[in-house]
Amino acid sequence: MKAMVLKKTGPIEENPLELQDLPTPQPGPHQIRVKISACGVCHTELDEIEGRLQPKLPVIPGHQIVGTVEALGHGANKFKLGDRAGIAWINSACGKCDFCKHGNENLCSEFQGTGCDANGGYAEYTVVQEDFAYPIPERLSDPQGAPLLCAGAIGYRALRLTNLRDGQILGLFGFGASAHIVIQIVKYQYPNSKVFVFTRPGQTKHQSLAKQLGADWIGATGDNPPGSLNCAIDFTPAWKPIIEAMRVLEKGGRLVVNAIRKEKKDLDYVLNLDYPTHLWLEKELKTVANITRRDVEEFLPLAAEIPITPKVQKFGLEQANEALILLKQGKMQGAGVLIMSYQ
Ligand SMILES: [Zn+2]
Ligand SMILES: [Zn+2]
Numbered sequence: 001m002k003a004m005v006l007k008k009t010g011p012i013e014e015n016p017l018e019l020q021d022l023p024t025p026q027p028g029p030h031q032i033r034v035k036i037s038a039c040g041v042c043h044t045e046l047d048e049i050e051g052r053l054q055p056k057l058p059v060i061p062g063h064q065i066v067g068t069v070e071a072l073g074h075g076a077n078k079f080k081l082g083d084r085a086g087i088a089w090i091n092s093a094c095g096k097c098d099f100c101k102h103g104n105e106n107l108c109s110e111f112q113g114t115g116c117d118a119n120g121g122y123a124e125y126t127v128v129q130e131d132f133a134y135p136i137p138e139r140l141s142d143p144q145g146a147p148l149l150c151a152g153a154i155g156y157r158a159l160r161l162t163n164l165r166d167g168q169i170l171g172l173f174g175f176g177a178s179a180h181i182v183i184q185i186v187k188y189q190y191p192n193s194k195v196f197v198f199t200r201p202g203q204t205k206h207q208s209l210a211k212q213l214g215a216d217w218i219g220a221t222g223d224n225p226p227g228s229l230n231c232a233i234d235f236t237p238a239w240k241p242i243i244e245a246m247r248v249l250e251k252g253g254r255l256v257v258n259a260i261r262k263e264k265k266d267l268d269y270v271l272n273l274d275y276p277t278h279l280w281l282e283k284e285l286k287t288v289a290n291i292t293r294r295d296v297e298e299f300l301p302l303a304a305e306i307p308i309t310p311k312v313q314k315f316g317l318e319q320a321n322e323a324l325i326l327l328k329q330g331k332m333q334g335a336g337v338l339i340m341s342y343q
Contacts, residue, residue: 001021001022001024001124001125002019002020002021002123002317003019003020003021003022003060004017004018004020004061004122004123004317004318004320005019005020005022005059005122006048006049006057006059006060006061007057007058008057009048009049009050009057010049011050012049012050012321016321017049017061017122019317019318022060024124024125025125025126025127026071026073027071027072027073027076027127028074029073029075029076030073030075030076030130030131031073031076031127031128031129032069032071032072032076032128032130033069033071033073033125033126033127034065034067034069034070034085034087034125034126034127034133035067035124035125036066036067036121036123036124036125037066037067037068037339037340037341038065038066038067038145038146038337038339039062039065039066039120039121039122039146039338040063040065040146040147040149040150040151040177040335040337040338041315041323041324041327041332041336041337041338042063042064042150042177043176043260043327044063044089044113044150044260045061045115046327046328047260048061048115048116052260052261053116053260053261055116055117056117056118059115059117059119059120060115060119060121060122060123061116061121061122062115062121062122062123062338063088063113063114063115063120063149063150064121064146064147064149064150064337065086065088065114065121065126065146065149066085066086066136066143066145066149067084067142068083068084068085069081069082069084070082070125073127073130076130077130078133079133079135083135084136084142084145085136086136086145086146086148086149086300087114087120087121087126087128087132087133088114088132088134088149088150088153088291088296089113089114089115089150089153089154089290089291090105090111090112090113090132090290090292090293090296091113091114091118091132092110092111092118092129092132093105093106093108093111093112094109094110097109097110103292104292105292105293106289106290106291106292107289107290113290114128122317122320124340131293132293134149134297134300135300136300137300137301137303137304138304140304140307143312143314143337143339144310144312145300146312146337147177147310147312147334147335148181148300149296151176151335152299152303152308152310153291153295153299153300154258154288155179155181155182155185155233155235156181156182156185156295156298156299156302157291157295158178158182158233158235158256158288159182159185159233161254161256161286161288162232162233162256163231163254164186164190164230164231165190165193165230166189166191166192166193167190167192167193168193168230168231169193169194169196169225169227169228169230169250170186170190170193170195170196170230170231170232171195171196171198171225171229171231171233171245171248172196172198172210172215172232172233172235173221173232173234173236173241173245174198174199174234174235174236174241175199175206175207175209175210175235176206176235176330176332177310177332177334177335178235178258179197179210179233179235180209180210180213180311180334180335181303181308182233183195183197184213184306184308185302185308187214194227195215196215196216196217196218196229197210197215197217197218197219198220198221198223198225198241199218199219199220199221200221200330201220205331206330206333209311209334221236221240221241221244224248225248228248228249228253229245229249229250229253230249231249231253231254231255232245232249232253232254232256233255233256233257233258234255234257234258234259235258235259237259237261238262238263238266238269239262239270240266242257242285243269243272243273243278246273246278246279246283246285247277247278249283251281251282252281252282252283252284253283254283254284254285254286255284255285255286256286257285257286257287258287258288259287310335312335312337313332313335313336313337314337314342315336315337315338315339315342316338316339317338317342319338323338
């Protein structure tokens with residue numbers, strides 16, 4: 001099979017992903033083999049490739065996988081041959097520890113990330129334990145399903161962690177793949193809430209997409225919005241939005257940071273942190289880490305019901321480096337998806 005493989009970490013501008021011909025993987029007991037149709041491109045892949053995370057090298061990245069079940073391992077019976085299946089960031093967890101037993105398998109010490117600790121979806125085929133694959137609702141196409149598996153599911157989890165109530169104001173910092181899905185959930189589940197979107201200055205494409213999806217106010221990070229935020233989600237790789245979000249939070253408000261790592265380049269901005277301005281009056285800061293199967297299982301049917309139709313920018317498998325460079329530059333509109341049959 002064809003796969004884009006990461007052998008050595010390095011800046012994405014140096015095209016570290018290499019096209020390789022590899023043996024097609026065989027499904028073990030209770031595993032399925034998926035013929036991949038679409039795989040989303042995620043900021044976490046930049047963190048792996050550029051060495052802010054430590055992937056198990058060599059590795060095939062990619063954790064927003066949609067395809068067709070085309071081989072069943074011994075004892076696998078959750079899917080039939082020909083069924084569509086999705087695979088997300090959670091590739092496995094121990095199932096026995098206290099975290100796993102209490103619905104927090106995302107925090108399991110043996111958590112394995114798809115495309116990081118186990119081979120992922122930048123390839124024509126992959127294998128996974130059947131319990132860590134999900135049926136894809138009929139209403140969603142393969143390319144639209146892919147970004148829902150990470151950007152969507154983690155956005156759903158982050159939104160759940162904000163404790164937003166209908167009628168309250170939610171702030172979104174950064175308006176990429178996750179945020180553009182979150183705003184659609186909010187407009188559906190919290191019709192009386194307002195959504196304020198903060199982007200980098202000059203991100204006009206992101207801003208016009210936010211407007212189109214019903215943002216109630218759009219500005220730059222650091223601007224004063226027309227009301228304090230009851231809660232907020234920071235989707236950016238930068239530090240400034242944490243400080244600026246905390247500044248414009250309402251008393252008792254909560255900021256949820258949805259980033260697996262932050263870049264070092266604007267770390268100095270943290271020196272602006274002032275206790276009474278940013279933290280006092282019971283403001284909270286919480287991060288979101290990984291996802292559970294429950295997040296994906298709840299979110300996919302909700303996405304189909306709303307329906308959420310992610311804006312997708314398509315690339316061929318061999319254009320993976322290129323797609324990630326665009327993502328890094330903030331030039332991707334909506335969600336980037338690799339299409340295996342794309343010419
Ligand atoms: Zn992701
Ligand atoms: Zn565990």
